[in-house]
Amino acid sequence: MLIKLQNVYKIYSEGLEAEVRALDGINLEIDYGEFVAVVGPSGSGKSTLMNILGCLDVPSHGSYWIDGVDVNERSDAQLSFLRNKQIGFIFQSFNLIASMNALENVELPLIYQGIAPAKRQALAMEALGRVGLAQRSHHRPSEMSGGQQQRVAIARAIATKPPIIMADEPTGALDSKTGREVLSFLQGLNREGSTIILITHDNSIAATAKRLVRISDGRIVEDKRQEVSWA
Amino acid sequence: MNLWQAFKMALRSIRGNKGRSFLTMLGIIIGIAAVMATVSIIQGMNQKSMEMYERMGSNQIMVNANAYNGMPLFDDLYEYCLQLNDLVEGVTPQGSFNGTVTYGTKNSANMDMPPQVFLGSHQYSLCNNFQIARGRDVTKIDVDNDNNVCVLGSAAAKAFFDLSDPLGQSLAINGVPFTVVGIYMEKDPQDQPGWYSMDNMVLLPYTASRALKQDMSSFMSQLVVKAKNGPAAKEATTRIIGFLTNLLGDPNDPANTKGSFFVSNQDSWKDESAQVANMMSMVLGGIAGISLLVGGIGIMNIMLVTVTERTREIGIRRAIGAQRKSIVMQFLIEAGVICGIGGVIGVLLGTVLSVIGGQLLLKMRILPSPTITLGAVLFSVALGIIFGLYPAIKASGLQPVAALRAE
Numbered sequence: 165m166l167i168k169l170q171n172v173y174k175i176y177s178e179g180l181e182a183e184v185r186a187l188d189g190i191n192l193e194i195d196y197g198e199f200v201a202v203v204g205p206s207g208s209g210k211s212t213l214m215n216i217l218g219c220l221d222v223p224s225h226g227s228y229w230i231d232g233v234d235v236n237e238r239s240d241a242q243l244s245f246l247r248n249k250q251i252g253f254i255f256q257s258f259n260l261i262a263s264m265n266a267l268e269n270v271e272l273p274l275i276y277q278g279i280a281p282a283k284r285q286a287l288a289m290e291a292l293g294r295v296g297l298a299q300r301s302h303h304r305p306s307e308m309s310g311g312q313q314q315r316v317a318i319a320r321a322i323a324t325k326p327p328i329i330m331a332d333e334p335t336g337a338l339d340s341k342t343g344r345e346v347l348s349f350l351q352g353l354n355r356e357g358s359t360i361i362l363i364t365h366d367n368s369i370a371a372t373a374k375r376l377v378r379i380s381d382g383r384i385v386e387d388k389r390q391e392v393s394w395a
Numbered sequence: 396m397n398l399w400q401a402f403k404m405a406l407r408s409i410r411g412n413k414g415r416s417f418l419t420m421l422g423i424i425i426g427i428a429a430v431m432a433t434v435s436i437i438q439g440m441n442q443k444s445m446e447m448y449e450r451m452g453s454n455q456i457m458v459n460a461n462a463y464n465g466m467p468l469f470d471d472l473y474e475y476c477l478q479l480n481d482l483v484e485g486v487t488p489q490g491s492f493n494g495t496v497t498y499g500t501k502n503s504a505n506m507d508m509p510p511q512v513f514l515g516s517h518q519y520s521l522c523n524n525f526q527i528a529r530g531r532d533v534t535k536i537d538v539d540n541d542n543n544v545c546v547l548g549s550a551a552a553k554a555f556f557d558l559s560d561p562l563g564q565s566l567a568i569n570g571v572p573f574t575v576v577g578i579y580m581e582k583d584p585q586d587q588p589g590w591y592s593m594d595n596m597v598l599l600p601y602t603a604s605r606a607l608k609q610d611m612s613s614f615m616s617q618l619v620v621k622a623k624n625g626p627a628a629k630e631a632t633t634r635i636i637g638f639l640t641n642l643l644g645d646p647n648d649p650a651n652t653k654g655s656f657f658v659s660n661q662d663s664w665k666d667e668s669a670q671v672a673n674m675m676s677m678v679l680g681g682i683a684g685i686s687l688l689v690g691g692i693g694i695m696n697i698m699l700v701t702v703t704e705r706t707r708e709i710g711i712r713r714a715i716g717a718q719r720k721s722i723v724m725q726f727l728i729e730a731g732v733i734c735g736i737g738g739v740i741g742v743l744l745g746t747v748l749s750v751i752g753g754q755l756l757l758k759m760r761i762l763p764s765p766t767i768t769l770g771a772v773l774f775s776v777a778l779g780i781i782f783g784l785y786p787a788i789k790a791s792g793l794q795p796v797a798a799l800r801a802e
Contacts, residue, residue: 220714220795240719247795248716259711259799263411273715275400320715 165232166328166359167194167217172226174212174382186212187223188382194361196327199354201362201373209382211332214363218251218330219243248276252321256333258313260305266292266316267301273324291319295349311342318349322358329353332363347372351394398728401721405729409736416733419697422690423737423778424744427771429683431745431763434676436752439761441672448661448668450583450593452524454484454628456620460639460656468642468654475638476620482631485518485621488601496597497567498555508591510551512568514601515619520546520579522621525598530562530577538600545573549581550594566597571606573599622660632660687778690737695782698730702790709790710798722791730783731776738775742768 174187186209194200204210215221216228219235228235230250238246252273253259260269270288279287292298295315305313314334321329331350335343347369354360354374362373370376371390378386409416448455458476462468469488476486494512496503503509513519517535520526528549537544545566552561552575561575583593620635622628636658640646643654702709709722746763753761 215796218714220799222794244713244716244718244721247714253714255799259707259714261708261711263408272712276712276716276718276721324716 201370203370204379254331256336291323420737422693426687427741428744432748435749462654485521490514528580546577548594548596691778698786706801713795719791726787730779734779
């Protein structure tokens, strides 16, 4: 099992009157090679779930294993290493660093891996090539369209060739055509063996995933596998 | 991530924000330049006074004594100093008066800088570090026979004779003719307008005071003793003080009615001068140091703003795998590089200011000492690291998700 959550809670202001249970006892297992859409309305806790799955946040209670290793027992350095090696993030707002050009943005996770400049640049260019932006490697984010920026972000996520891709509303800031392109790119990655976890509020997008996990008020209310026909 | 990468990243970020980076550096630049210029100029002043003492003559002991009852103690004192010959190389009475010196149409009364007329023995030049350039020095025979001869310092020779040969010419001092027998070599090249050169002098045998009808006791105010090298100066000083205490009593006793005296040797002047310079360095350097500190706080301020502004960037970096220590390193290096560049510019500016200040104020070439220069740069980098530490730690302490949420 790649990912296993057991009784995971994320509670803000715990014990106070204003207590908020963003995650309220989540049990979830995700296997290698799955394409999971976590769907739910805003405020349902789906982003909190992704933050915990991506080791960007820690659960208040409960256990979480990635690849059989308990995340709670890991140090900051180990978690950073895990985020760097195992997970590629794609965010709704792209989260590129504005002062760096496309190539430098894609290189960044490789820098933190300590890869030598020449090899790093080759890997980053390869990733940019895969998203069709090799020619724009020296453009800054501000010089690119939203769709292009998201493709740079995807290139950054796949540059380290991580087994897991986590995408939080990756099409949310894009028009429907570019959104579809991003989706089919994710599907392509899944075909090549990557595990994709896609967070969305959009049912039509969730309908294209092989597995749909519906979340509401911090609880999983539906978990089903669905037949999909990807182009 | 290695250090070189972090360094390049810091440079990129500084370049990306040139205006602000420069303003931040400005505090460091001004601070360091001020510290360096102040300390260098004070050191230059100290060096200049040390050189002046050297030119006056080494191992000098000045003896001033004055008996209240008019007791003629000069001869006894001179006699006593002369017999200290195991400690002493030379002794001369030293007196000076504002004599009017005339030669042809030239009259010292009309000069901006009239030469000083000194009275001394044949050992005057030895004690005061003068050397004969041409002609001959005052001799013992001149002293014993009250000969009306004089030796000119180079500046005085130039003032009265310009290019013509002074040797054998006759100068009138207070109307009494004196034959020029020698000229001393220049020992105090004085390029400071308004400052007196030690070369602007005329030396007469002290016995000439009789010919000038001057009461010797009224201007024969001191003896100059040149001690031998090593501990002799200290020993001679002690003995002379002992001799005078015997004669005149304790000079520090306010009830003493016999007389007063003052004996000082060059070491004590040098110490005093070095102490004054040291104190000035500390006070002025301290004030300049405060401006450096303010510059450092400016760095902290800017780094805090930078961290807040770049919280989201920190979140992104954390999300894609930056460790906490990489973030700390990044911001520390950024602060260190800003201060380091500021430090280098400050050192350059400080050097320029020291050179210009030295030329304008002291007419000498002052270069900041390597210790101060190195110290200033290291200090500024240290400032960057110290003041960058707090924002850096603050930046790294955020949960990635919290940092990512920042706008």
